[in-house]
Every structure is written in structure tokens, then in C-alpha cells.
Amino acid sequence: MKKLLILLLLTSFHSYAQNDDEKQLKKIYDAALTEGKAYDWLNYLSNQIGGRLSGSLEAQRAVEYTKTQLDSLGLDKVWLQPVMVPKWVRGTPEFAYLETSPGMTTTVPICALGGSVATPVGGLKAKLIEVKGIEELKALGRSKIEGKIVFYNRPMDPTLISTFDAYSGAVDQRFSGAEEAAKFGAVGVIVRSMNLRLDDFPHTGSMSYGETAVADRIPAAAISTNAAEMLATTLKLNPETKFYFKQNSKQFDDVESFNVIGEITGSTHPDEIIVVGGHLDSWDLGDGSHDDGAGCVQSMEVLRLLKISGYKPKRTIRAVLFMNEENGLRGGTEYAAKAEMSNENHVFALESDSGGFTPRGFSFDGSDADLKKVQAWVPLFEPYMVHSFQKGYSGADIAPLKKEGMVLAGLLPDSQRYFAHHHAANDTFEYVNKRELELGAASMASLIYLFDKYGDDFGTLKP
Structure with a gap:
């Protein structure tokens, strides 16, 4: 009788927790689809600034613009992290x-x-x-x-x-x-x-x-x-x-640029850091809307969605807009080096660098045991048709953060149109669908929420 009572209590608790998570995800998706900011941010990046080749004036303008937008969100901290980057001119x-x-x-x-x-x-x-x-x-x-x-x-x-x-x-x-x-x-x-x-x-x-x-x-x-x-x-x-x-074309000496960083400080585990990011630089032929303006504005939107949905993260949630992924990976490398130097404890990282198309799921770089735990969340994402959770590659900029027991993830949008635009003059804002972009941002915010809430169950946080 006692065992049955315990089982009933556990089942009731699990159902309550799942119901709570369903409600939180709905808040996030509803906010993204009715009052999202990502599309407007991308519009400015693409049409007012344009292609953001590493070391260019446009790249610097993008740094200034995204920092200003992060400042406006009322985050706990926003700053620029200096990084030396290559300067190549077409x-x-x-x-x-x-x-x-x-x-x-x-x-x-x-x-x-x-x-x-x-x-x-x-x-x-x-x-x-x-x-x-x-x-x-x-x-x-x-x-x-x-x-x-x-x-x-x-x-x-x-x-x-x-x-x-x-x-x-x-x-x-x-x-x-x-x-x-x-x-x-x-x-x-x-x-x-x-x-x-x-x-x-x-x-x-x-x-x-x-x-x-x-x-x-x-x-x-x-x-x-x-x-x-x-x-x-x-x-x-x-x-x-x-x-x-x-x-x-000509290669010049390296110049100074910046990673743009904003964070919400964790309420109970502020020293445990969850990163979400994309790369702010792009090639110069188009305006870099899919590669990777989309990933940047989605990462910024993650912080905004968590705030307006009323969720108080237990861990520090940090959005990083990395500079120089396209021709050097200096931003990602520098961020990881500074994190190690400061003994920062990064427990999870998510990257969006596959375009702003319809999200289909996530790719996870982690242990089989951790992947099995993550797959238990699939039913929460099924109503949004974002339920392809698979083991695989995460992203170039977050890869240097990888350590034993850590989980990295990458957003998986539908990829069939991506390489028609990748690195070409037609990577422009007109080929980004507002709803698809917003769904991607909501999916990323939902995954960040779940990792924050249940992070104690994963490898890097086990005693």
C-alpha cells in the first residue's frame, strides 16, 4: 500500500510538472508569435546595415546596434568583449x-x-x-x-x-x-x-x-x-x-572588433552559465539575413521572451553574438579562452547558425545518457512540430566551450532552401519568413528554459 501511494504521488508530481512546462512553453510561443522583436531587429541589421564582413564598418555598426537593443531589454548586464579579427576586402x-x-x-x-x-x-x-x-x-x-x-x-x-x-x-x-x-x-x-x-x-x-x-x-x-x-x-x-x-581582393592586418554579450543573472545558481548565440559577422555579397543575422536576433529574443513570460532563471542565461565565425572563428575562440581564464562554469550552450527557416528540432552534442534525458522533452515540442531531437553537431562558435560532461546543441531548421542562399548575394531579408523566424526563437527559448529548470540532471552539474 505504501509503495502504491509513493507511486501515485510521483505520477501526480510528474503530471503537474509536465503541465507546468506546457504552460510555460505556450507563454513563450504565444509571446514570440504575437509581440516578437526578432524580425524587426533583423530588418534593421539587414536593410540599414547590410553585409557585416569581419573588420568592416558595417560589422562595427552591427556591434553598436545590437548592444543598444540589448541595453533596452533591461538585462542585468550588457557588455562588449574585445577580439582581434582578420580584415579581408573584396x-x-x-x-x-x-x-x-x-x-x-x-x-x-x-x-x-x-x-x-x-x-x-x-x-x-x-x-x-x-x-x-x-x-x-x-x-x-x-x-x-x-x-x-x-x-x-x-x-x-x-x-x-x-x-x-x-x-x-x-x-x-x-x-x-x-x-x-x-x-x-x-x-x-x-x-x-x-x-x-x-x-x-x-x-x-x-x-x-x-x-x-x-x-x-x-x-x-x-x-x-x-x-x-x-x-x-x-x-x-x-x-x-x-x-x-x-x-x-586584399588581406590587411588584424583589427579590433567585439563579441556582444547580454545576460540575465541566475537567481539561485548565478555561477552556472547557459549560453545561446549566433554569429554577428557575415559575408559581404548579401546582407547576411539567414547566415547569421537570424541566429543573432533569435538569441537576443530568447532573453526577451524569458523576461516577458515571467520566468526567473535559476542559472545565468547569456546571449553571445560572436564576431568572425565566417573567416577565422576568432569570436568563439576568444570567448572560450576568456571563460576558461575566468574559471566560468558553462553548463549548456545552444547555437543558431543554420538559417531562419521553419524549426524542426535540435541536434545535441553530449553523452547518450544526457540525450536520453533530453528526448523526454519531445512531447512538449510536438504541438509546435519541433520534435526532431537527434545526436549530432551543435555549432562552430560554441564548440570551443565543450568540456567533458557538457551538452551543446544546435537549432535544426528545415535545411532544404538554406544552401540556395548561403554565402551568396541572395542571402537577403526578403527570403526570411517572419513566422518561421519567430518559431525558431520560441523553440530556442523553450529549450533554454528546460535546461535551466532541469539542469541538475545533466552531466556537468552532477556532484
Whole structure:
């Protein structure tokens, strides 16, 4: 009889707690969908400031704007954390054409890859060698590559439902293609854009020269997917086709910038810190609405939603808008280094850096035991159709915070349209849906609420 009574009491308590959580999540979602601020903040970031390339005036304006907005929320603390960041400038617009015979040319859309050196002042023209990847490049050897422009033309795999897996399977040619091609005497590199659809937008992105001496570095550019298809067909018909491109990009010395940070101090465990964030910098071709203005305004909105819903966090909830994720990860690295130096105890971190599309769930980097506990919350998110809770990658900026027993998470929006805009001139505000953005912010605030309330059950907080 006594055991039955205890069981009934526990069941009653669990039902009460679940009902309480359902009510809190509804408050959060209702507030986001009826009086949300994220869309207005993003409108200003995108349309009044624009692309926020690391080290640029626009990046500094974004720092000032987001700090002002965080100040207006009545948080317990808002501050700027200095960080030295790279300053790369694209210069005047790039120009390119393919030449099938003297005087017979067709212009094609290209853009310099982030960090690339410039072409010679008059541009660069040479024959092409098409490869599907770095391994094929190595197999061809110097005799077939020297003096030519290497054309990397491996598409993202369309059969992979996870578009981020497709991106991971193709992006090495963009990041390391110039470094590897230079070893075989190539004079330049053209890379098929990381894009699943066929269109005329070239997509930029970070690249590295590794240990290549400055004098031996070769210019690298991305070509649109339509142009890549045309170029591949042209080369089959006429292997003597030449390619010309001109770009004026330049790398300057590092400059000072800032991570923007705001927090609500915990009521009972102020030394235990939960982070939610996105990266404030973007590439310069569009206005960075999806990558990652969306993640920044959603993270700011998390703090606002918790406040207006009447929830008093037990732990310190901190929003961090990281600087320089795109071409250096300096913001995330510096934040983690400062946290370690100050002996800060970070217990959970959530990042939004997959666009502002409809949220589908979360990806968790943690132990199987902790993931099982998290999955018990799925029924709370099912009414909002945000119930894909899976083990996986969290985010680049929060990754340096990882320690044994800690859980990291990433928001998982629907990714099927993301790479049509990623790093391209069409990553603009008009392609962000207000309701989808608000649902993402509400989902993030709900997960933060649950981790704060039940954080004692997870690895980093066990005695």
C-alpha cells in the first residue's frame, strides 16, 4: 500500500510538472508569435546595415546596434568583449569570361573566395583542367596541371536529405583547393559554388592557403552552378578553352572588433552559465539575413521572451553574438579562452547558425545518457512540430566551450532552401519568413528554459 501511494504521488508530481512546462512553453510561443522583436531587429541589421564582413564598418555598426537593443531589454548586464579579427576586402567587383577561340568569349558570374589573393592587375587567363576533387588533382600530377587554372567541379550530393551532409562532402575543394593546386604549379583556381540548385549566384566562403608562402599563393574564386555546368560542357567540346578572371581582393592586418554579450543573472545558481548565440559577422555579397543575422536576433529574443513570460532563471542565461565565425572563428575562440581564464562554469550552450527557416528540432552534442534525458522533452515540442531531437553537431562558435560532461546543441531548421542562399548575394531579408523566424526563437527559448529548470540532471552539474 505504501509503495502504491509513493507511486501515485510521483505520477501526480510528474503530471503537474509536465503541465507546468506546457504552460510555460505556450507563454513563450504565444509571446514570440504575437509581440516578437526578432524580425524587426533583423530588418534593421539587414536593410540599414547590410553585409557585416569581419573588420568592416558595417560589422562595427552591427556591434553598436545590437548592444543598444540589448541595453533596452533591461538585462542585468550588457557588455562588449574585445577580439582581434582578420580584415579581408573584396575590392571592385570580379569579372570573368571563358574563351573558346580568340575573340569568342562568354562572361560568367564569379566571386572571390574569402581570403583569396588578387589576380595580377590585368587579370589572369589560362587553359583549364577540370577535376572532381583534390584526390583527382593529385592523381593527375604536375605535368597536367602546371600553368593552368584548376576547375573544381564536384557538386553537392543531391541524394543526401541532410543538406549539411552534402555541403560537408563537397566543401573541402573550396577550403583547400587553392593550397593543393598551387603545389602542382596551377596559376589559379575556380570552384563550383556550394549550392544544390542551378542558378547564376556565385557563393563565396572561407578558404585557406595553409603553409603556402605568400609569394606562391594563387587566386581562387567561386563560379555559379549554371556557369559550372556550361563550363564543363564547353571543355568537353573544346578542351583548349581558356578562362579569364580578374579580382582585386586584399588581406590587411588584424583589427579590433567585439563579441556582444547580454545576460540575465541566475537567481539561485548565478555561477552556472547557459549560453545561446549566433554569429554577428557575415559575408559581404548579401546582407547576411539567414547566415547569421537570424541566429543573432533569435538569441537576443530568447532573453526577451524569458523576461516577458515571467520566468526567473535559476542559472545565468547569456546571449553571445560572436564576431568572425565566417573567416577565422576568432569570436568563439576568444570567448572560450576568456571563460576558461575566468574559471566560468558553462553548463549548456545552444547555437543558431543554420538559417531562419521553419524549426524542426535540435541536434545535441553530449553523452547518450544526457540525450536520453533530453528526448523526454519531445512531447512538449510536438504541438509546435519541433520534435526532431537527434545526436549530432551543435555549432562552430560554441564548440570551443565543450568540456567533458557538457551538452551543446544546435537549432535544426528545415535545411532544404538554406544552401540556395548561403554565402551568396541572395542571402537577403526578403527570403526570411517572419513566422518561421519567430518559431525558431520560441523553440530556442523553450529549450533554454528546460535546461535551466532541469539542469541538475545533466552531466556537468552532477556532484
